[in-house]
Amino acid sequence: MSDAKQKILLVEDDLGLQKQLKWSLADYELIVAADRDSAIAQLRRHEPPVVLLDLGLPPDVDGATEGLEALQQILSLSPVTKVIVVTGNLDRSNAVKAIRLGAYDFFQKPFDPDVLALMIARALHVHGLETENRRLTRQRGSSLQGLITSSEPMLKICRTIEKVAPANATVLLLGESGTGKEVLARGVHELSPRSNKRFVAINCAAIPDTLLESELFGYEKGAFTGAAKQTIGRIEYANEGTLFLDEIGDLPMPLQAKLLRFLQERVIERLGGRGEIPVDVRVVCATHRDLAAMIREGGFREDLYYRLSEISVNIPPLRERPGDAVLLAQAFLERYARELGRRIRGFTADALAALEAHPWPGNVREMENLIKRATIMADGSQITAADLGLDAGEVEPRPFNLRQARENAERIAVSRALAHSDGSIAQAAELLGITRPTLYDLMAKIGMK
């Protein structure tokens, strides 16, 4: 544990007050800013958990417009920061306005050092709890290694995988390309008693039909021209571990029959071999195809389908996972900025809007590639929509209509808050500075589930 002092940002233009506060808050590392611009610069630089913000900032020292503007900017940049606003003695209405905008608390001048110290200690405590909570929720959300999500449907799938992993049941993962089927298949393996054995993946669509059989079942020396030595197949190689059959919908009919036989009897015969070899594998398979339609059209065996789908899991596409686009983008940015040694901190507002508006036909894979490329190409310290190569046309045009503008802003704020709070409504409401029922109402109003 480091015993470094905790940082507090003081936004105050009165030099006398600055001095006084510096002295009474000596237990903290006090960072001082005298106006909105420098406050934002210091916020970006130090990321303080608590900001003490005087609402009467220049040029509007007698009003609160500049202070309220600063408050909104601070919260939009860092929704987890606790902002305590400082107001004049008779300025209750602005204090209430600030709370409505998401300030954590307010404090009226002239200030009482003891009360202020108490308020700051409490804000730091709440901030610490929330950070820990987010960390734990995130950890819980990603009990499947490498899987990032905060959306309700995906978290539900994680829970399902956790439940089915220890059993030996065959799992069928259904979902569009790039939705994370292989990540989930690995999750099944990692959380199963077979985790210390092999996870063997084979993509049935990537191997020519003529080779697939020998690839799966192996062959004896001389089984066919070119079979120079005995070779074991992937099924046998996965013995005691997990076999992941990707793109199972592309398995040719004759092999479907062979696979079915293996699943029923749990023995294989190598090509050109004479004996049956017992193999103990857990089978997980996946496809982006509509197997039911394939069965109707005679392209997939119904009996094999039932064997494979003891547990069947439908993975939603990225566009149906509220909040995940931004969360994944942030995680990929962090990863690639680190790996590529680039100092890039986050996304601009237009990039966030574009990320949320894009339909992601290639799902998480498309997102990962896009962020990696943008991390390499970006010139500034933040990634813009242009860096992402997302067509400006894909971002909703900025509306003139105030109601629509408000709704757009609300939608972005709610998605971001949900992403930041790993889908917890209670936390998201707190980040947004509204009550839970208000958040539910807001989500219903803007059509978010």
Ligand SMILES: Nc1ncnc2c1ncn2[C@@H]1O[C@H](COP(=O)(O)OP(=O)(O)OP(=O)(O)O)[C@@H](O)[C@H]1O
């Ligand atoms: N929820 C997630 N969190 C983090 N990374 C993810 C997530 N989902 C997918 N990925 C990453 O996206 C890429 C594509 O995922 P994956 O290969 O599992 O998709 P898939 O559904 O199996 O695709 P395909 O059907 O095309 O084989 C991988 O690099 C994977 O690590």
